[in-house]
Amino acid sequence: MTTYVPVAETEARQEPGAPHYLNVTHGFRSWALTLDHKRIGLMYLIGTVASFLIGGLLALLIRVHLWKPEGAIFDPELYNQVFTLHGVFMVFFFIIPAIPAALGNFVLPMMLGAKDVALPRLNLASFYLWLCGLVLATIAIIFGGVDTGWTFYTPYSIQTPTAVIWMGLGIFMVGFSSIFTGLNFVVTTHKLRAPGLTWFRMPLFIWAVYSTSLLQILATPVLGITLLLLVFERVYGIGIFDPKMGGDPVLFQHFFWFYSHPAVYIMILPAMGVISEVISVHCRKPVFGYRMVAFSSLAIAVISFLVWGHHMFTSGQSEWAMMAFSFLTFFVGIPSAIKEFNWVATVWQGSVALTTPMLYALVFLIIFAIGGLTGIFLATLSVNIHLHMTYYVVAHFHYVMMGSTAIAFFAGVHHWWPKMFGVMYSEAWAKLSCLLIFVGFNLTFLPQFIMGSQGQIRRYATYLERWTPYHQASTVGAVILGVGFAIMVAYLLHSLLGVRKARRNEWGGVTLEWDSPSPPPLENFERPPVVTREVYDYSVLNPKS
Amino acid sequence: MLPPFQQGGTVQMPAPASTFAADVDGLYYFIFWVSVFFFVLITGLLGFAVIKWRRRTEDQPAASTNTHNTVLEVTWTVIPLVLVMIMFVWGWKGALNMTVAPGDCLQYQATAKQWGWAVFHPGATQPSYDPKTGRPVFYVPAGRNVKIVTRSDDVLHGLAFPAFRVKRDVLPGRYQSLWFRVPEEYIGQTFEFFCHAYCGKGHSEMWGEVRVISQADYDKSPRPWETEPSDPKELGEMVYKANCFICHTIDGTPRVGPSFKGLYGRTEREVFLGVGGPLAKVTVDDEYIKESVRNPNAKIAKETPQGGMAPWPEQLVTEKQLAGVIEYLKTLK
Ligand SMILES: [Cu+2]
Numbered sequence A: 001m002t003t004y005v006p007v008a009e010t011e012a013r014q015e016p017g018a019p020h021y022l023n024v025t026h027g028f029r030s031w032a033l034t035l036d037h038k039r040i041g042l043m044y045l046i047g048t049v050a051s052f053l054i055g056g057l058l059a060l061l062i063r064v065h066l067w068k069p070e071g072a073i074f075d076p077e078l079y080n081q082v083f084t085l086h087g088v089f090m091v092f093f094f095i096i097p098a099i100p101a102a103l104g105n106f107v108l109p110m111m112l113g114a115k116d117v118a119l120p121r122l123n124l125a126s127f128y129l130w131l132c133g134l135v136l137a138t139i140a141i142i143f144g145g146v147d148t149g150w151t152f153y154t155p156y157s158i159q160t161p162t163a164v165i166w167m168g169l170g171i172f173m174v175g176f177s178s179i180f181t182g183l184n185f186v187v188t189t190h191k192l193r194a195p196g197l198t199w200f201r202m203p204l205f206i207w208a209v210y211s212t213s214l215l216q217i218l219a220t221p222v223l224g225i226t227l228l229l230l231v232f233e234r235v236y237g238i239g240i241f242d243p244k245m246g247g248d249p250v251l252f253q254h255f256f257w258f259y260s261h262p263a264v265y266i267m268i269l270p271a272m273g274v275i276s277e278v279i280s281v282h283c284r285k286p287v288f289g290y291r292m293v294a295f296s297s298l299a300i301a302v303i304s305f306l307v308w309g310h311h312m313f314t315s316g317q318s319e320w321a322m323m324a325f326s327f328l329t330f331f332v333g334i335p336s337a338i339k340e341f342n343w344v345a346t347v348w349q350g351s352v353a354l355t356t357p358m359l360y361a362l363v364f365l366i367i368f369a370i371g372g373l374t375g376i377f378l379a380t381l382s383v384n385i386h387l388h389m390t391y392y393v394v395a396h397f398h399y400v401m402m403g404s405t406a407i408a409f410f411a412g413v414h415h416w417w418p419k420m421f422g423v424m425y426s427e428a429w430a431k432l433s434c435l436l437i438f439v440g441f442n443l444t445f446l447p448q449f450i451m452g453s454q455g456q457i458r459r460y461a462t463y464l465e466r467w468t469p470y471h472q473a474s475t476v477g478a479v480i481l482g483v484g485f486a487i488m489v490a491y492l493l494h495s496l497l498g499v500r501k502a503r504r505n506e507w508g509g510v511t512l513e514w515d516s517p518s519p520p521p522l523e524n525f526e527r528p529p530v531v532t533r534e535v536y537d538y539s540v541l542n543p544k545s
Numbered sequence B: 001m002l003p004p005f006q007q008g009g010t011v012q013m014p015a016p017a018s019t020f021a022a023d024v025d026g027l028y029y030f031i032f033w034v035s036v037f038f039f040v041l042i043t044g045l046l047g048f049a050v051i052k053w054r055r056r057t058e059d060q061p062a063a064s065t066n067t068h069n070t071v072l073e074v075t076w077t078v079i080p081l082v083l084v085m086i087m088f089v090w091g092w093k094g095a096l097n098m099t100v101a102p103g104d105c106l107q108y109q110a111t112a113k114q115w116g117w118a119v120f121h122p123g124a125t126q127p128s129y130d131p132k133t134g135r136p137v138f139y140v141p142a143g144r145n146v147k148i149v150t151r152s153d154d155v156l157h158g159l160a161f162p163a164f165r166v167k168r169d170v171l172p173g174r175y176q177s178l179w180f181r182v183p184e185e186y187i188g189q190t191f192e193f194f195c196h197a198y199c200g201k202g203h204s205e206m207w208g209e210v211r212v213i214s215q216a217d218y219d220k221s222p223r224p225w226e227t228e229p230s231d232p233k234e235l236g237e238m239v240y241k242a243n244c245f246i247c248h249t250i251d252g253t254p255r256v257g258p259s260f261k262g263l264y265g266r267t268e269r270e271v272f273l274g275v276g277g278p279l280a281k282v283t284v285d286d287e288y289i290k291e292s293v294r295n296p297n298a299k300i301a302k303e304t305p306q307g308g309m310a311p312w313p314e315q316l317v318t319e320k321q322l323a324g325v326i327e328y329l330k331t332l333k
């Protein structure tokens, strides 16, 4: 059997034993004070995955609790804390930073052909801000937990005796970490592109992270201000949100969703970027409608600022506001639909390799289709009123957040793992775990759609007898999902032993990061890259064609 | 296949028990079938492509590097756009219908507090509960337009009627309302209503019932909601189940407040005289109970120095009911 050797690899053979970013320096200080984007990315990877595992464990506890109508393990007070912490960890400590800060940090400068991000010190500072946020959140848990839900709606969040202030400050910190990362990436994209890398030669992952960064910079300050106001409200009683003092509790919802709707796209846009890369490489084909995909990222970023009211259709907003928010929500859905079609068209007539990253990408395409289509029900005013605050919404956003963003994150992790560590994981185990995750995920959340449209309200510690079979199916699904992730952790850790070394260009990619040894040297490339080809030009890999 | 939950319902939807339901369900199923179509299309094409063009040799190039097809791209932009605009207009019209109540509505009131409902029928002076379970109950005449005006005494709550497809947030400091009409064929049936906005510990217990009755039964005297147990102990038990069980148990375990077990008749009960006030000893008698209910912060149980119980005015717990509560407490030895 002849091994297929991509051209990029024959050009510059890796010198065995040459130092790379993991082993150029040693010791705790060399990591704690590192300015290398790759090491910072790795630290984010460990941090976000740890948060994901904590959040996932909490999710399992929730599902086990809901095995019985009267609740199997917690009293309602504790249950409320558990679902709040699950949401806070998953949203603020995992999904928002996962792709941009962990994968983005590692991959973005390399894709641009740069040695590092434009502002390496700010990059390290944002990691420590994230860590401070995590510490504050842990303090909040020790000082009595939080039971407001991740949305912190007033006036409950003003009145509850739990540690809302600590948690609020923690998320404030994480918010600034997110702003700094965004700022850094925007500057890097503008300033550090390799010679010849014009805007329309940039891989779509960069376009996606760039759009995300704009959102992070523009939307996150609103979250910061909102949480500070909440803290002031609790400490000084300033009366902005508290109706007893003439404040308006619904104002909080406006502020909160003015950030948190764009935040939905902070979560999904980079995921879309990962999927574009993975599909292109593993189908060895340029992404169909490249410019449409790039522009729809930007379009989504802009319109997503104008739809926040769709979370509040039953709050008593005016009919005209309802109309505008519903209309714009449909409108922001169209670019996502276009992307989905573009990806399918990319697979069409490709050279489809069923590798682990590609399997995750296919899982993404299926789940994101369901996530997006069920979003249409929620955008529709009269149907929204029936479904609002039910399990239907829970299922919908898990299809988009967990089933799409998290799955895309894991597609990316498997795609760039050989690049990051220079080792390959066992594809057999990886495919098994991918299958378990796919089955477990759907078994967990499909029943929730039905419960929801039947009227089961969310955030209930106990429920009516008749929902039992649906809740139990969902719990079984969650356990399967948990087993899938446990296997993933096991084989990924095992791969680090280095039983199987990765090739320089493991999958045959043509973006710049593959034009570097695995793992890359400290300065990313052996010689400064120059881009002479159009983006995703795979002909170079195959001289015969 | 899965059975529908309610008579007249489907696998996905509860019984269509209001005049809104046909429109909402029609739109729901329209979107559903459009979604099924696109889902099958997408996954079908994907599955076909993956099988047909899967990589057989390691150096197999893509079968085509085509990245544009203007006709195709315009088609898959315009068709979804047209479809969602239909959904948008249809949904907006339906929602307008829900938000604008007709002028001839019977007007009910629902007050939410942590964690229970006080449901007032038109002209009623006290809230109505199921005499046995203590659940709040709406008696609704079929064929009449019914409007429910809501308010909250503390945090956000929500009033949701899945079978009627309507729902409205319940806000402190602001009146909000919703309306519906139940068709005659549902006379005799009972549906649930729920609190949909997260409000703390007792959130999932804030549900009650809607009983659909005929206009004749609605007009009968005494009105269906005016009957309450005549035995004081049973009356007290009903009030307990309706208003107090979420915070007070009767088995000795403390919840938000102290348990009622063995409370009545205790001597030397230690209480604070107001939040931050001095400690004193009292005997738990009729007067103490009455004061605890009408003005809880006058004497606060020692275990919970911050208090935590909102006062129950006569409008929510009548004098007669309070006397019943005392009789009931006496039975909890
Ligand atoms: Cu939104």
Ligand SMILES: [Cu+2]
Residues within 6 Å of the ligand: B156, B157, B158, B195, B196, B197, B198, B199, B200, B202, B203, B204, B206
């Ligand atoms: Cu509630």
